[in-house]
Amino acid sequence: MKLIHKFIFCCISLFLFTVLLSAQTPPAVQQDLMNFEPGELIVKLKDNVDAGITYAENGKAVSSFNIGELLSIEDKVASSKVMFHQKGIEASIANSEKMKAVYMAKGMTNPKDPLTMKNIFVLKTSDEQENILQLIQQIKDDPNVEYAEPNYIYGIDDFEVGEIITAEEASKMSTSNSMIDVNDPLYSSQNNIVQTNIDDVWEQYTTGDGSQVIAILDTGVDYTHPDLEANIWINEAELNGVAGYDDDENGYIDDIRGWDFINIDNAPLDDNMHGTHVAGIAGAVGNNGIGIAGAAWNVKLMPIKVFQSTGQGNAATIADGVEYASSNGATIINMSFGSYAESSTLKLALENAYATAILVAAAGNDGICIGPEGACKAFFPAAYNYILGIEDRFPSYSNWDNDGPIFSLYTDLWNYELNSPGTQILSTIPNGGYGVLTGTSMSAPLVSGALALYAEVKPDDSKELMFGNLINTTGEVYVDFLEAIEVVPTPKLTVLSIMKRDTINNQNGNTFIEPGETIEILPLIKNYWGPTDDVRVGIEFAEFEDQTKATIVQNEIQIGSISAYASLQDLEETLKITISEGVANNVDIKFNLTAWSGPDQEYMSDPTEIVINVKNAILLFGVYSEDMTLTADKEYLVTNNLIFLGNSVLTIKPGVTLKFSDQTSLNMQQNSKMIANGTKDSIITLTSETDRWAGIKFPSQVRSELSFAKVKYISLDGGSNGVLFDSAADNIDVENVIFKNNTLYKFASGGPSYTGQPKSGFNKINVDENFFTQFVFWFRTAPSWYTTRFDDINISNITTNGINESAIWFTNTDFATVSDMKINVFSFSNPDTRYRGYLFKTDGNEIVKNVYAYPGSAKIDIINPNIWDAYNNPATSSVIDRTFFSLVPYEGAHGVVWKIEVNGFDAQDEYALLDPLGVGTHEFKVYFNREMDTSVDPQVSYGVTIPYNQKIITETGSWSSDGKIYTVTHEVNIGAADGINRIRVQDAQDLDYFKIPVEDSRFNFLLQSAGSASSGFLAQGGLGKIDLEWAAPSSDELDDALGYNMYRYQVDADGVESTPVKLNESLIVEDTDESTTGVYYSDFNVVEGQTYFYKYKILRTSFEETDYSNAVSTAPLTSTLGDSNGDFAVDVLDLVHDVDYILGNNPTPFIFVAGDVNADLAINVLDIVGTVDIILNPSSTSDSTVGSNGIQFYPSEAIGNANFTWEGNDLYVESNFKIGGIQLAFNTDFEYVLSEDLPTIEHLDYTQEDSKILMLYSFNNTMIASSKTKILTRLDASQEFDIEQAVVGTTTGSKLTAVLNNGVLSTIDAPFQNKNLQFLNLFPNPTEGVVNLEYYLPEQMDGVVAKVYDMLGRLVHIQVLENREGISKTPMELSRLKTGNYIVLITANKGGSIKNIANKKLIVK
16 A cells, blocks of 8 residues: 555536546546636736836835736636746846747747746636636637636645654664765665766766755755755855845845745745655765765755645746746756646746756656657646656656657657656655655656756756757666766757648649649758757658659758757758659658768768658638539548638539548538538538548528538537537538537527528438537427427437536427427437436426437336436426337438347346346347348447447348348357447448448346356365366357366455455366366365355467356365374374475375364474374373364473483483474584484484474384483584474373473474465564564565555555565564554565565554
8 A cells, every 4th residue: 555645636627628638538637637726817918018017125026907907807806916026027038039049949840939927917816616717718818818827736746655764763774885985874775876877976076066056846845854954055145134134135035045935934844755855865965974865965955845735836836936946046946746737837937947947857657658649648847848857767657758758749849858766765854754755756856966966067068968968878777877977979860840831833832732743841850969060851752652653853951050959940941842743632652851960971860751641632712602513523622611602502412522621611601502412322421631620600591401411520619619500500401411420519409590581400310429518409499480390310329528418408498399309319428427418408497398209218217317307306397298208219210229139128128137148049139210221231249348349240130021120149159258248239221321320328238158158167175175176168169268267265244255366377177087077176275164265267279268157165174183184084194194294395185274283383293293192092082172163182282391401412302201203403404323222213304494304203103211312413523503493292192392401492383385475473463663574485586575554554664575485584673663553564576566465463562
């Protein structure tokens, strides 16, 4: 378990904003984008706006300007405050042009003019619950506003807390040897120093001279910490000035050691631990004999507290902190924090700070790539290209740059540049202590501290050259600071991007590449390292490209000189290619661009592939007032908004495909109209060329027509612009049209016809697989005005991210009836489980009647939850009259699946009655609403997850005579995914050639193929084992079985099942012995009195497992004392079994409770003599006691002593009892001979752990006399050794205490037999301080660690344990823990993952 510090998220939601959050967006990103201060926003007015700003005596910007009045939101603004100081604002104005040059040098194409820090206000709203995002939308387009944004909350991000060490503990620890003498006691634990070669920089160059100032923007710093105090930055002017006076006139009074922007005072102390830990990594005092050594031993740390104790801080506060650091001499600014929300205000402060400081930031701990593709997202401020973004190399927690540190698909070239260790980093924490934390927050300050050394050694290097040296010398894992200092930089060129121009030779310049045109290529070249001159770039065809498509006219140009980490683009001299005539539309031509420099082209870039896309289509854009006809023999592309005016007519003939560039639209204005009538075998397609287009607008007063068409990939914004057919679209007839894969605010709304003209008509429409922010249809008119027709519509597979939105919405207090509406509504869902999508919704006051709709089911209990009205929502008093609902879908609509029966039961309405499907034959019947084209069979499939086609039904089905029912009989075999399966039907088509909408949202059945095929699975309890048996499936059921895996679990008293654990190490295979056909497995790792549950999986030749079989359960039989091998007899075989166990051979089964005859939880010679007594005296119970489970045990308490003595080289034993067995453990190996005085007796000589074991025993009760008897004579008198453990038993199985030199010897147990990590003992327990851990490892692991957690799950201690095969004992000092209960967890790691875990409870007194 981890102890996680996480900043608190403020939950303010704005519906229109959440629409923009993709379903792919990681939760951490979504949280950050909606995490901002309630009731606050930041507004920057344009620099030319006179905001009445003046500067106070201390330089603070002030203004009494009424910004609310300027922006017409005066009633919403309670107060406003100007940000920043005169020095910072004026510096930003001076630096703005420099930053533009920086951006251009880094390769940003057409960077915007950098903004300044002037005219930035923080506004507080009158109502803290004010919808901030909505307010920003209201003012952002005001001509006086440069930008408006929320005051985003940033966080120090998740970090893991490990071991905590007090100052006293640290002082007791020893140092390790190093190339340089480091006397800090904890330095040996600072692997991060060695991993980045900082120790070599110390040895060869410097440990720091105090000239560099690192600003720690964080939760504060414990500047009284003994390991930090000497390195804390001191504002000498304030220290030596007048108390209570701003001596240095920087706007902050008595800021001797930095500033606390949270509590607004001059004591930026740490109330979290994060900031102090960060400061220590960068600059703890080195070689001072205490604690740790920072990356820089002598450096100035400037504490700037901008985060609360909870780890949260807002952008305005952090920006103030950045300005403070920049204005007060910080040469390096460390930022171990971030957010996925970008603050323009913080960015401005950082751009200004870049002029005087090196900026370093953590990349974040969410394991998210920088992007931009997929679920990636940039983390700020680390992503900015003028900030060194620091990630950790391998741990999965670290955010990472998926395309490397020198390439970016972002326009602004966002990157994370360096890797630095951040896992289990030891550093300072408040109150003089030390702790281990994990996170990129720990990676960043190591870089900051090392950069202080770099800046001392190489003060003349530009920041850009420093970037290049660091990036290009990074090793396989981490940045190498010694190499970065010593390297001689060489050029490293790359073609960053290109610009294309088609204006040469008076060409049209429409930006589209067309046949016959000559195209200029303007490459942007970036140099990621050493400066160079005479840079040239060339172009050639890519390998295998068809060179007849184009001619290269100018294949090489000279660019010029490029400095370090800069870029250059020549706008005059260009590469040139000519496109051949006759190249088809949308054809790509690939070229390679290469840049180089040096007299022998020794510095050459890798080839960069560029693609020229040729458009040989008729390009449509602009305004037309004359008729236009589009025919199927040509290709058309709308490259910009296409508008028709006047009485013009756009005629689209059957078969035409009209493509639209991104976000372009078709507009029918004034009296224009569109006539687009396809035929059922030659439909019209309106679609996007690449991504999404913006739809068709119909505000014309003349009726347009659209039929037999497919409209796809429209994306419209929210609000009125997001309606495909809004209330102004009075004049459009839409018939036989498919609307698919569109993203809309809503589809159509029936509004009043103010013009008196007839309204639109929608007939035989399929609205399928679309995304709607709100609803599909909105009925909101009075009956006398309502003339829009919605007939025979299919609505299916619709998703929404709206809150409680619906497919059809009725809203009007005067509106009580709907007529002529026939709609089949099948699915309208919301993937956000907090909300749902409804089929119908009404929020008026009347009863909505005449709703002729099929609501996807005939069962009212299925229908009702999908309707929002007074029946199930008290928020409305309106009711939808359900008596008008149809029990079957309307036949006039296009073909659609409305019911699926499995084995005679409706798989939606009668799912509860449908028996689980097992191995065998099953019938699937698919019902359609109308006659279908029976020459086209549907594809029927099922699966347990999207897209529900994991199992395709391949059998041939048949159609009913009326063409409405398709029946297929399907054979289910083992291997189908057991569980709830969803049925998917696709590809059928109706007689109008319309393909059905894919049905995969309503019909389910329970599949238990593996379970049904395992009905003969049996479990039989035995002594010390459970035998399992089952029949292998036939080849008809499964013909590709490799073998079986057996899984076991248990069920507690509350019925909770444990996680199944695989038992077999090798694959279980079928027994081929003809006399024992079947599959068999025995589980020997069982305990009497426990019930075990088993189920198996079949491993197929594809190396995939089937689902679980049925489960069986049983318990092992109760054993007889002495019967350790479980054969129902106590005899010499059990003695041999015991000896085998004592030797560590892990005999199976070994019934421990039966073999341990004296119940002392150890198997040794006592158990052998006891078992001998049972064999020879089976009826004797004189020395036995009764155990809790009914077994009679021999006594474990000693009845006397056995005294061992050395007389010279001879070892003697003496006792008042007859001895039946002796087991001795010597602390070293030695040579000996047994005494001739011993009777004929068995003896074993073996090694256990580090001891030599001698065991003397008899299978027939031969005794060693009760008198003094010599046992052995050692042969080497000079060898020093002795007995360290011993076990002695009488002939009746009783224990004798072994005594040597008046001291009692401890007993001997058998070697541990288990194949897993075992936590054997924890003693003393309870403990007052030191506790001993005893554990067993079946083999040497990669690492073994003990962790101690309190009962709240907080990690309070961590310790690396001895890692060797066998039993180990390790002491652990826990005296600093408070009194209470704890959990001690031992983990063994192997091959990069946790192999085993074991735990015990510990009590600290």
